[in-house]
Amino acid sequence: MTTLRHYSLGEPCPLSPHAVVSSLPTMADVCGYEEREARVLNALKSGYPRFVLHAFVAEITAYFLEREHLIGRDGVLVPGERAAQDLIYYCGRGVVVLPLDASLSLVHFDVADRVLAQRVRKFVQHTGYGITSRQAEDLLVANGLRDTLHVEKIVSEGAQVVVESELSALIGCATRDLMICASGMSAFYAGFRSVQALQSSRGRTQWLQLGWLYLDSGCVLEKFLNEGESLDHCYDVSDTEALIARIEASGDALAGVVIECPTNPIVQVGDLERIAEVVRRVGGAVIVDPTIASIYNVDVLPYADVLVTSLTKYASCEGDVMIGAIAFNVNSPYYQELMVSGARHCQAPYARDLARLAYELKRAPAVVAVMDRNARVLAEYLSEHPAVAKVHYAGFSERFASVAKRSGAGGAMITIELNGDLASFYDVLEVMKGPSFGTEYTLVCPFMYLAHYDLVTSKQGRVFLRSIGIEPDLIRISVGVEPAEAIIETFGRALARLEQRVRSV
Numbered sequence: 001m002t003t004l005r006h007y008s009l010g011e012p013c014p015l016s017p018h019a020v021v022s023s024l025p026t027m028a029d030v031c032g033y034e035e036r037e038a039r040v041l042n043a044l045k046s047g048y049p050r051f052v053l054h055a056f057v058a059e060i061t062a063y064f065l066e067r068e069h070l071i072g073r074d075g076v077l078v079p080g081e082r083a084a085q086d087l088i089y090y091c092g093r094g095v096v097v098l099p100l101d102a103s104l105s106l107v108h109f110d111v112a113d114r115v116l117a118q119r120v121r122k123f124v125q126h127t128g129y130g131i132t133s134r135q136a137e138d139l140l141v142a143n144g145l146r147d148t149l150h151v152e153k154i155v156s157e158g159a160q161v162v163v164e165s166e167l168s169a170l171i172g173c174a175t176r177d178l179m180i181c182a183s184g185m186s187a188f189y190a191g192f193r194s195v196q197a198l199q200s201s202r203g204r205t206q207w208l209q210l211g212w213l214y215l216d217s218g219c220v221l222e223k224f225l226n227e228g229e230s231l232d233h234c235y236d237v238s239d240t241e242a243l244i245a246r247i248e249a250s251g252d253a254l255a256g257v258v259i260e261c262p263t264n265p266i267v268q269v270g271d272l273e274r275i276a277e278v279v280r281r282v283g284g285a286v287i288v289d290p291t292i293a294s295i296y297n298v299d300v301l302p303y304a305d306v307l308v309t310s311l312t313k314y315a316s317c318e319g320d321v322m323i324g325a326i327a328f329n330v331n332s333p334y335y336q337e338l339m340v341s342g343a344r345h346c347q348a349p350y351a352r353d354l355a356r357l358a359y360e361l362k363r364a365p366a367v368v369a370v371m372d373r374n375a376r377v378l379a380e381y382l383s384e385h386p387a388v389a390k391v392h393y394a395g396f397s398e399r400f401a402s403v404a405k406r407s408g409a410g411g412a413m414i415t416i417e418l419n420g421d422l423a424s425f426y427d428v429l430e431v432m433k434g435p436s437f438g439t440e441y442t443l444v445c446p447f448m449y450l451a452h453y454d455l456v457t458s459k460q461g462r463v464f465l466r467s468i469g470i471e472p473d474l475i476r477i478s479v480g481v482e483p484a485e486a487i488i489e490t491f492g493r494a495l496a497r498l499e500q501r502v503r504s505v
Contacts, residue, residue, distance in 0.1 A: 002482070002486075003431070003432065003441035003442065003480060003482060004430055004431055004442065004482050004486055004487065004490045005430050005431075006025065006430050007023035007025055007432050007433070008023060008025065009023060009024070009025055009029050009040065009043045010022050010023060010040075010043030010044045010045060011023040012045070012046050013319065013432045013434075013439075013441060013443075014318050014319060014320055014441075016150065016152065016318075016320050017046065017055075017056065017133060017137070017150050018132075018133045018134060018137075018150065018152075018320045018321070018356075019046055019319060019320050020046075020047075020048055020049060020312060020319050020320060020321075020322060020436055021047075021048065021319050021432060021434045021435065021436050021439065021443065022044055022045070022046050022047045022052070022434055023432060023433060023434055024040075024433055024434050024445075024450075025427070025433055026423070026426070026427045027422060027423040027426050027427060027446065027449075028423075030446055030449050030450065031449070031453075033450075034449065034450070034453040046133070047434070047435070048434075048435045048436055049130070049132065049133065049322050050124070050125045050128060050130065050183070050185065050216070050322075051125065051435070054133045054136065056133045056136035056137050056140060057077065057130070057131060057133060057136040059136070059140060059145065060077065060136045060139045060140050060143070060145070061075055061076065061077055061106070063140075063143060063145060064077070064100065064106050065106070065108065068098060068106070070098075070108050072110065072111055072112070073108040073109065073110065073111055074108065074109060074110075074111040074117055075106050075107055075108035075109065076106075076107050076120055076121065076124055076130060077100075077104060077105070077106055077107075077130065077131045077136075078104075078105055078107055078124070078129050078130065078131070079103055079104055079105075079129070079131055079135070079182070079347065079350070080103060080105075080129075080347055080348075081105070082344065082345060082347070083105075083127070083129040083347060084097045084099075084105040084107060086123075086127070086129070087107055087120065087123050087124075087129065088107075090119075090123050090223075090224070091109075091116065091119050091120055091123060094109050094110065094113060094116045095107055095108070095109045095116070095120060096108055096109070104131070107120065122219075125185075125216060126185065126189070126216045126219045126220055126223065126224075127185060127186060127189045127220070128181075128182055128183035128184065128185030128186035128187075128188075128189060128216075128322075128324070128347070129182075129186060129189075129347060131350070132182070132322050132350050132353055134350055134352040134353050134356070135350045135352070135353075137149055137150065138352065152320075152356060153356075153359050154352070154355035154356050154358070154359050155355050155358035155359050156355060158358075159351075159354045159355040159357075159358035160180075160354060162358040162361065163180055163354060163357055163358050163361060164178055164180065166361045167180070167295070167311075167315075167325055167361075168327075170295045170296060171295050171301055171307060171325075171327045172299060172301050172302075173301060173327045173328070173329070173330065174330070177327055177328045177329075177330055177339070178325060178326070178327045179325065179326045179327075179342060179343065179346045180311075180323065180324075180325050180348065180349050180354065181323070181324040181325060181326055181346055181347055181348070181349065182322070182323065182324070182347040182348065182349050182350065182353075183310070183312070183322045183323060183324050183347075184291060184308070184309060184310025184311065184312055184313075184322075184323075184324035185216050185217075185220075185310075185324070186324060186346070186347045187308040187309065187310070187324035187325055187326040187346075188216075188217050188220060188287075188289065188308045188324075189220055189224075189345065190308075190326055190342050190345040190346045190347070191287050191306040191307075191308040191326050191342065192220050192221065192224065192256075192258075192287065193224075193341065193342075193344075193345040194306060194337075194338045194339075194341035194342035194345060195255065195256040195285045195287060195305070195306060195334075195338065196224075196226065196229075196255065196256070197337075197341040198285065198334050198337045198338060198341060199255035199256060199284075199285065200226060200229075200255075202283075203252075204252070204253055204254060204255040204283070204284070205226075205228050205229045205230060205253055205255060206229070206230055206231075206232065206250045206253040206254050206255055207221055207225070207229065207230065207231045207232070207255050207256050207257075207258070208231075208232050208233075208234065208246065208247065208250065208254065208256070208257045208258070208284075209221055209231060209232070209233045209234070209257075209258050209259075210234050210237050210243060210257060210258065210259040210270060210275070211234075211235060211236075211237040211259055211260060211263035211268055211270065212235055212263055212264065212265070212266070212468070212470060213258065213260060213263075213264070213289075214260070214264045214289075214291075214451070215451040215452065217258070217260075217289065221258060229255070232246070232250075234246050235468040235469070236268075236468070236469060237259065237263060237268045237269070237270035238268055238270070238399075240270070240271040240274055240275070243270070243271075243275060244274065244275070244278050247275070247278050247279055247282065247284070248278060248282060250282065250284070251282055252282070252283065254279070254282050254283065254284035255284060255285070256284055256285045256286070256287060257275065257279050257284055257285070257286050257287070258286075258287045258289075259272070259275065259286070259287070259288055259289070260288075260289045260290070260291070260292060261288055261289070261290050261292075261293075261298060261300050261403060262292045262293050262298075262394045262397075262400070262411070262413070263292065264291075264292050264447075265392075265413075265415050265447045265448070265470070265474060265476050266392040266415055266469065266470060266474070267292060267293075267392045267393060267394045267397075267411075267413055267414075267415060268392075268397075269394060269397045269399040269400045269402075269403065270399075271399060271402070272288065272300060272303035272304075272402070272403060273303060273402065275303070276302075276303035276304070280333070285305040285306065285332070285334055285338075286303060286304050286305050286306070287304065287305070287306045287307075287308060288300045288301075288303060288304035288306075288307055288308075289307075289308050289309060290307065290309055290403075291309045291310045291313055291438075292394070292411060292413050292437075293394055293400075293409070293410070293411030293413065294309075294313065294314035294315070294368065294411060294412075294438060295309055295314075295315075296314055296315075296364070296365065296368045296405070297368070297372065297404060297405055297406075297409040297410070297411050298403045298404060298405060298409075298411075299403060299404075299405050300403055301327060301329055302329070302331075304329055304332075305328070305329055305332040305334055305335075305338060306326065306327070306328060306329070306332075306338060306342070307326065307327040307328075307329070308324070308325075308326050309324060309325055309326075310323075310324045311323045311324050311325055311357060312324070312436065312438070313436065313437055313438025313439075314364060314368055314371075314412070314438040315357060315360065315361060315364050315438075316356075316357055316360050316364075316438075317360055317363060317364045317367040317368065317438070317439065317440045318360055318439070318440060319436060319438075319439035319440075319441070319443075320356065321353050321356050321357050321360065322353065323349050323353050323354070323357050326342055326346060328342060367440050367481055368412070370481040371412040371438075371440070371479055371480060371481055372408070372409055372410060372411065372412065373408075373484070374412075374479045374480070374481065374482070374484045374487060375393070375395070375410055375411065375412045375413070375414055375479040376393075376395050376408065376410055377484045377487075377488070378414060378477070378479055378484070378487055378488060378491065379391055379393040379395060379396065379410070379414050381488050381491070381492075382414065382416055382491070383396075385492075385495055386419065386499070387418060387419050387420060387425075387495040387496075387498045387499050387502075388416050388417070388418060388419065388495070389416075389417040389418060389419045390416065390417040390471070391414065391415075391416050392414070392415040392416070392474075393410060393413075393414045393415075394410045394411050394413070395408070395409070395410025395411070396410075412437065412438055412478050412479045412480075413437055413438075413476065413477070413478055413479075414476075414477040414479060415447070415474050415475065415476050415477070416474065416475050416477065417471045417473070417474050417475075418473065418475065418498065419498075419502065420498045420499070420501060420502040421498070421501060421502075422446060422473040422475070424497065424498045424501040424502075425475070425494050425495065425497070425498040426444070426446060426475065428493070428494050428497045429444060429490070429491070429494040430490055430493070430494070431443065431444050431490060432444070433445060435450050436478075437476065437478030438478060439478060439480060440480050440481045441480040441481075441482070442477070442478065442479055442480035442482060442487055442490075443477075443478040443480070444475060444476065444477050444478070445475075445476050446473070446474070446475060446476075447474060447475075447476040448465065448470065448472050448473070448474060452465075455472070456472040456473070
């Protein structure tokens with residue numbers, strides 16, 4: 001079945017209980033999801049796991065609450081002692097930890113305390129410290145609630161070695177300098193905590209965010225600062241001189257600089273070489289996230305003290321594994337300290353997720369190469385289309401060559417701004433529509449609506465976004481491996497409908 005088609009509300013892709021993408025086919029559905037409409041929420045049996053509570057996870061959590069006679073309590077399952085400790089420290093009084101075994105805890109709280117419940121769930125969302133659907137599935141089977149596991153292709157022996165070997169080669173580090181994490185956000189959280197521990201001991205308190213960061217990365221920087229720490233923002237990573245001036249102004253107070261390369265969602269590419277040089281000169285540390293174009297396409301570790309990345313994108317090319325990685329630069333002056341602290345905060349992946357990733361890694365290089373080629377073709381087509389006001393694509397940036405692994409690389413991500421109404425295009429586009437990217441099937445989302453609904457639905461928020469160069473109604477496209485001509489035809493039909501709508505108004 002072609003993946004260039006209409007998907008019904010809530011339909012997952014791929015057709016697996018562990019799919020991380022589910023369909024939001026219209027802007028009314030997107031807004032309904034954000035506004036928690038029952039119509040939409042009831043249709044979503046799965047979704048991006050840190051935002052949509054997976055049915056398996058909900059079922060096994062309810063089972064443990066009932067088994068332990070925790071009447072009037074709600075809860076979350078977290079793997080590992082460190083996750084439970086961090087959650088208690090963040091949420092404060094009212095949460096109780098019940099260890100279920102050496103590697104799993106039920107953190108529970110009063111079901112009527114909605115403020116505390118929200119705080120607990122936001123902690124799990126921001127840090128990636130929840131259990132995955134495969135772990136929940138195993139627990140359901142072990143406790144007699146399900147008969148069998150979903151059958152899928154995996155590497156059943158030596159998955160850890162396969163994954164570490166492949167990823168260390170891609171990143172450009174030794175396997176000892178690499179840690180596989182339970183998700184991309186758990187990798188970011190561990191990287192942030194490792195730098196924070198180092199710099200707090202040195203009396204450094206100022207953090208600097210360069211460019212627009214992915215939602216939860218920004219939330220980690222905002223919500224997990226220690227007392228006395230501060231965060232500043234420089235949203236335009238193209239103005240290198242202004243960035244350098246801001247970094248130098250922090251001087252001995254600078255703790256860390258965080259940047260995505262390219263940035264999400266408008267794929268800007270900063271001058272990492274110059275940024276890293278000045279940060280290191282003043283004694284700060286650099287955290288770089290290359291997820292948007294992926295470790296298949298960019299080489300950024302030389303400019304980072306800590307590299308963090310989601311492997312749910314590109315590496316898990318089928319879009320059904322929550323997993324991430326953190327790598328430490330052996331040439332960093334803080335290498336040893338960062339490694340030790342990172343190991344304390346790294347949440348290891350679940351074994352079945354690792355085994356599934358090991359299988360997909362065998363396919364990923366060829367898949368990513370096709371995605372890259374198709375993205376360039378589509379970007380060139382869109383840049384000439386009269387219904388498209390602007391195209392953001394890393395492959396069009398001269399600066400991208402400074403981090404690209406090969407000529408022609410650009411990643412699968414394209415972001416466009418339209419000449420016309422967002423819904424008129426989005427609603428008729430026949431592709432999978434939902435969060436995530438880096439999948440082998442073409443995937444589209446109105447990114448700012450899904451990540452920053454509060455901003456795009458207020459006049460003040462929209463003014464702010466435009467003031468920093470982000471169009472609230474932008475469309476983020478992750479290009480898949482379908483035939484390039486079919487992808488262009490699909491987008492062409494939707495853009496033609498948009499043009500017709502504009503002419504009729």
